[in-house]
Amino acid sequence: MANGFQGRCAPKPLPAAEILSSYFSYDPLTGIIVWKPQAGKNQRWNTQFAGQEAGCIAPNGYKQIRLNGEGLRYHRVAWALLHRDCPTDVWIDHANGDPLDNRASNLRLASRSENARNAKRRDGCRLPRGxxxxxxxxxxxxxxxxxxxxxxxxxxxxxxxxxxxxxxxxxxxxxxxxxxxx
Structure with a gap:
């Protein structure tokens, strides 16, 4: 494929950074994304969610945010909020290998193979890597x-x-x- 991804591995495009920034704020030092108050939402929603961390941990170990019924990868939203863009033709890699650490200093662009090189080994491997x-x-x-x-x-x-x-x-x-x- 032209964008370098094959099959299901390609990340879904995110909403525009302007749309994301109307819903969320991102702290690059802590890596936390919080919901912003919404004028169009009822008071109950704002009381319950505004100022709270967005998202939850998905079964794959990564954080995910639901926005308008769509699942968004937390680290891709963080990248988009920080850089005002999130390319779909590259991966966003967690440099330290921790998928829950979404600080700006831990996120970097990577090719698919670079991202795989930085992946943790599966449980049960008895011999060292390589x-x-x-x-x-x-x-x-x-x-x-x-x-x-x-x-x-x-x-x-x-x-x-x-x-x-x-x-x-x-x-x-x-x-x-x-x-x-x-």
Whole structure:
């Protein structure tokens, strides 16, 4: 696809920043978005919601805000409020890997592969990132993915820790600021 996303991975376009800023205010130091009072809403709504943090934690672990029946990703709304725009052709990455930390200093633009490099590992992984047991079962293999479909073999090692050291060096070289080691 022209915008770099495939299938369901593409983020939905947000309402214009002017519309979002009429509903919400964003504190870039805390990462919190709060509802603004609404002139067209009844007093009960303003009493209950105005000044309160918007959104809730969705099952996927990210915060989400419902606006006019539409689910919006909290970090994308934060980006739009901060920068007055939220591009749909790139990802908004949480630099520290915490999807609940929406401070401006923790949000950055990323490609799909950069965002994936910074993803946390699934539970149940016993070996360090970038390490797997070699098919003969005695040594440990280190490898790194540098682009979709391209892996670089980094060597065979006697211990998982030695293999992980090789992975860490390669991750810094190939992934830069998006390198993640845990």
């Amino acid at each position: 390490v797997k047991r070699h098919h003969r079962g005695v040594k440990f293999e280190a490898q790194i993915r540098t682009s979709p479909g391209k892996r670089i073999f980094l060597g065979l090692f006697d211990t998982p820790d030695a293999a992980h050291i090789a992975y860490r060096a390669a991750a810094i070289k190939y992934h830069g600021e998006f390198a993640r080691f845990d």
